[in-house]
Amino acid sequence: MVERVNSMAASSERKGSAYNGYAMLALILVFLLLPLSQLVLQSAPGAVVVSAIVGAVAILFIATGFFMIQPNQAVVLTLFGEYRGTVRKDGLHWVWPWFGKEKVSVRAHNMHSERVKINDLRGNPIEIACNVVWRVADTAQAVFDVDDYKEFVNIQIEAGLRTVGSRHPYDDMSDEDETTLRGSGDVVNHELIVELNERLAVAGITVDEAGLTHLAYAPEIAGAMLRRQQADAVISARRKVVIGAVGMVEDALQKLSHDGIVELDDERRAAMVSNLLVVLCGEREAQPVVNSGTLYQ
Structure with a gap:
């Protein structure tokens, strides 16, 4: 602060x-x-x-x-x-x-800010906007301590939005569980309310509600960030598929060995693991191949 x-x-x-x-x-x-x-x-x-x-x-x-x-x-x-x-x-x-x-007027005022372009904590350009509900709590401060309290509110809302937006990254690109603008809406909104109340206290203004209404990467990096998000989604999905397939193969081998259906040496076990992983992890349906000989011929 x-x-x-x-x-x-x-x-x-x-x-x-x-x-x-x-x-x-x-x-x-x-x-x-x-x-x-x-x-x-x-x-x-x-x-x-x-x-x-x-x-x-x-x-x-x-x-x-x-x-x-x-x-x-x-x-x-x-x-x-x-x-x-x-x-x-x-x-x-x-x-x-x-x-x-x-x-x-001491009624509640609703103000929707313009979209402003700022840099997040990692320096990525983003576009951000917010909606604020405010009211005059002290009429003497509003009239005598600032020149135009309504214009003062508009300017301070933009300044507070820039301050809070630059404290956090847009998204979590690491494995650490950190506060982000996209994933921690309640935390960011609370910080915005506190920030605006501190800035507007000099004018006798109280902020009752505040929240982000628009959040997006700036157009110049939006395409690159979209591809990164798509790659992260593909990697995450592949990781889950592989982990699930390995578990299924392990269960299958344990079942075959426990029931005495077939005795597998290391070479046959490796071949079965390879075949099962190909079937379970492949994006296309497996094509069966009939082997007329044995594994050793």
Whole structure:
């Protein structure tokens, strides 16, 4: 792991306060009804005009302080550049018009990365991509500690994917049981989650899920690697066939000797082993040959 040093003081989310928006709507209704009530009471025309002007100014003043919060949404409040808390409660709210209000979604976001070309642990060029589910855990850090937290997430996901992809080989080319990108999906996905959470902690972002969605050799070596995989498969299959055939021949010789069906000297035993191995290991059907003489003629 690369140690990351952060000299900047991290922001921390705290609860903000706001007034009930529905109560402020009722106050607007009062200012609307005030001039009408004066007309009904036949007040002086000048008083009605003054009341209407005062009511209009008050309504405009109040209207600029409303904001609505949807489920899984938050609003970060600032006052003259100073953080004054975060409101997370759903519904209609009101603050003084000179407060700054910035909405932040705290819902889960799904991001599918672009395919990136990297070198694995052995230097082989590969193409890799991932899918990440992330959400904003600390709204103060997301708004104040990074310039654009969504763009920050995109860049760090690619960087984290490159880091994790370069730690392991694409495939296991040796007899050792090692972690590989192709064969150890759970381990690699866990490493990716840990890596991304470390990188995104400065922005108050939490990664819930992460996993590889694309993994392949780069086009320039894909053909050669495919032939290598085919050769490995052929060798493995041949090895199993030979081991099985040797076991069958051994069982056959032991059965013949134990039941006293035929007595075989070393030369006949070697000939039988050779014939059985040819029959069992050959890719074509064996053609029987009738020997009219003996083995020694």
